[in-house]
Amino acid sequence: MLRWTITFIIIAIIAGILGFGxxxxxxxxxxxxxxxxxxxxxxxxxxxxxxx
Incomplete structure (x- = not known):
């Protein structure tokens, strides 16, 4: 579960940097x-x- 949480946090950070709000x-x-x-x-x- 914690691994999935970290994966989604990384996806959120990358998407935020690229402008996909x-x-x-x-x-x-x-x-x-x-x-x-x-x-x-x-x-x-x-x-x-x-x-x-």
Whole structure:
């Protein structure tokens, strides 16, 4: 998940530099969603590991 987030952040940065505002915004939005999903899964994994 984190790898996909980094990929979409890089796409957003490149698209922003090249002037594709819509693509950059969409890629940044996807990266933000994937990052929060990654954080939730990471916290759940930590909690499950701590309860064992």
């Amino acid at each position: 819509g693509v950059a915004g969409a890629a940044a939005g996807i990266a933000k969603i994937l990052f929060f999903v990654f954080l939730v899964l990471f916290v759940v994994s930590l909690l499950r590991g701590a309860t064992r």
